[in-house]
Amino acid sequence: MTLPTAQELHGLLTRLFPITRSITGDGVRESLEIIKGIANVEVKEYPSGTEVYDWTIPKEWIITEAYIATLDGKRIVDFQQNGLHVVGYSLPIDDEFSFKDLQSHLHTLPNSPDAIPYRTSYYKESWGFCLAQKQFDKLDRNARYRVVIKSTLKDGHLTFAESLLPGTSQKEFLISTYCCHPWMANDNQSGMVVTSFLNRYLAQKKKRRHSYRFVWLPETIGAISYLFHNEQAMKNIEGGFVLSCCGGPGRLSYKETFLGDHLMDRAVKLAFKDKGIEPWLRPFAPDGSDERQYSMPAFRIPVGTIAKDKYYDYDEYHTSLDDLDFVTGENLLASFEMYVDAIEILEQNRVYKTLMPYCEPQLGKRGLYPQTGGALNQSANADKANMTVEAEIDAITWMMFSADGSNDLIAIAERSGQPFANLCSAAQKLVDNGLLEEIEEVEPV
Numbered sequence: 001m002t003l004p005t006a007q008e009l010h011g012l013l014t015r016l017f018p019i020t021r022s023i024t025g026d027g028v029r030e031s032l033e034i035i036k037g038i039a040n041v042e043v044k045e046y047p048s049g050t051e052v053y054d055w056t057i058p059k060e061w062i063i064t065e066a067y068i069a070t071l072d073g074k075r076i077v078d079f080q081q082n083g084l085h086v087v088g089y090s091l092p093i094d095d096e097f098s099f100k101d102l103q104s105h106l107h108t109l110p111n112s113p114d115a116i117p118y119r120t121s122y123y124k125e126s127w128g129f130c131l132a133q134k135q136f137d138k139l140d141r142n143a144r145y146r147v148v149i150k151s152t153l154k155d156g157h158l159t160f161a162e163s164l165l166p167g168t169s170q171k172e173f174l175i176s177t178y179c180c181h182p183w184m185a186n187d188n189q190s191g192m193v194v195t196s197f198l199n200r201y202l203a204q205k206k207k208r209r210h211s212y213r214f215v216w217l218p219e220t221i222g223a224i225s226y227l228f229h230n231e232q233a234m235k236n237i238e239g240g241f242v243l244s245c246c247g248g249p250g251r252l253s254y255k256e257t258f259l260g261d262h263l264m265d266r267a268v269k270l271a272f273k274d275k276g277i278e279p280w281l282r283p284f285a286p287d288g289s290d291e292r293q294y295s296m297p298a299f300r301i302p303v304g305t306i307a308k309d310k311y312y313d314y315d316e317y318h319t320s321l322d323d324l325d326f327v328t329g330e331n332l333l334a335s336f337e338m339y340v341d342a343i344e345i346l347e348q349n350r351v352y353k354t355l356m357p358y359c360e361p362q363l364g365k366r367g368l369y370p371q372t373g374g375a376l377n378q379s380a381n382a383d384k385a386n387m388t389v390e391a392e393i394d395a396i397t398w399m400m401f402s403a404d405g406s407n408d409l410i411a412i413a414e415r416s417g418q419p420f421a422n423l424c425s426a427a428q429k430l431v432d433n434g435l436l437e438e439i440e441e442v443e444p445v
């Protein structure tokens with residue numbers, strides 16, 4: 001299995017960053033082609049005009065040019081300089097305006113005067129530009145301006161990518177991210193990057209236990225369209241992750257599933273604990289990203305999100321300040337590793353039953369216990385090797401006590417406080433020594 005380096009993660013981020021994406025169009029296609037170089041994806045499309053539950057897939061938006069110029073031809077706002085300058089889904093225009101008439105089409109953030117805001121108008125026909133308040137303040141109030149947007153809205157497609165990685169268990173997990181935001185590194189090129197490398201990690205994993213359904217979709221309309229076209233398959237999904245905003249400098253956090261104590265939540269919380277990181281837990285709310293759709297009554301897929309600077313919470317959110325300096329490769333790697341640890345806990349989780357339920361087995365005669373009595377728990381002897389033996393004995397003892405066929409390793413880790421990995425290796429040793437057997441997980445009724 002190939003683990004990415006921080007440089008590799010930031011390299012993909014840098015390639016995806018300056019692409020003019022929207023919920024449809026060539027920017028999404030170009031981005032998904034780049035992702036194909038990392039992840040094992042199939043690019044698919046649904047036609048414009050398709051009715052999906054209460055929504056209709058919109059026309060495809062194609063944009064080649066958008067600028068505001070002075071009448072002597074000097075471009076003062078140009079979307080080639082920054083894709084956020086034009087409101088997403090702007091209609092075409094080529095006309096002259098007084099400042100007063102232009103003003104209602106300009107968006108700024110007075111409280112963050114250096115930032116260009118991110119604005120879209122997918123479902124209401126309009127046009128507009130976004131610019132920094134500082135730049136807006138400098139515009140000549142008495143001048144006239146030439147405004148050009150070369151865009152078309154035509155019947156086309158909504159484009160997305162899917163990757164199905166089959167496993168040997170009956171369980172399938174969803175890993176979903178959104179690929180519609182342009183020119184913002186944390187929201188959400190970070191999610192696209194980490195999802196792509198997680199896909200590579202799991203695609204290369206030998207003896208993959210569970211099945212994984214990966215999707216890179218335009219937010220909201222993409223998830224709704226996908227649910228509509230895969231309704232039955234989605235009803236069989238155990239749980240999942242929505243990857244969003246996972247590369248900022250902020251503290252690692254976890255937005256819980258709507259259940260709060262589902263297998264996904266428990267695996268993530270153990271992953272945090274075993275890494276020695278106190279998770280910043282955020283209870284579920286029906287807001288944010290595509291967890292809104294997956295959690296709805298017909299589907300009820302418990303999905304969680306590990307984030308570093310989650311949407312809404314950081315000053316740079318939905319602005320041009322969410323750039324390639326805001327997101328580092330190291331921060332992307334920290335989120336990637338936390339996702340991998342949680343997924344590995346799901347992969348390694350097993351149920352065991354003891355073959356010696358009446359008393360403690362005599363570990364010494366099986367070579368599972370130090371032969372010199374009294375050596376354990378003595379601080380004078382607590383060198384590194386002894387500590388490791390102690391940890392192993394602890395894990396073995398907890399396994400022999402807990403393995404009555406009703407607890408999985410996740411439950412035993414929660415109850416005992418033992419690191420999940422120690423319990424896994426202890427369980428394997430006990431199986432090898434004929435003291436435990438792995439049994440099929442009993443589904444709760």
Ligand code: ZN
Pocket residue numbers: 181187311318
């Ligand atoms: Zn967003």
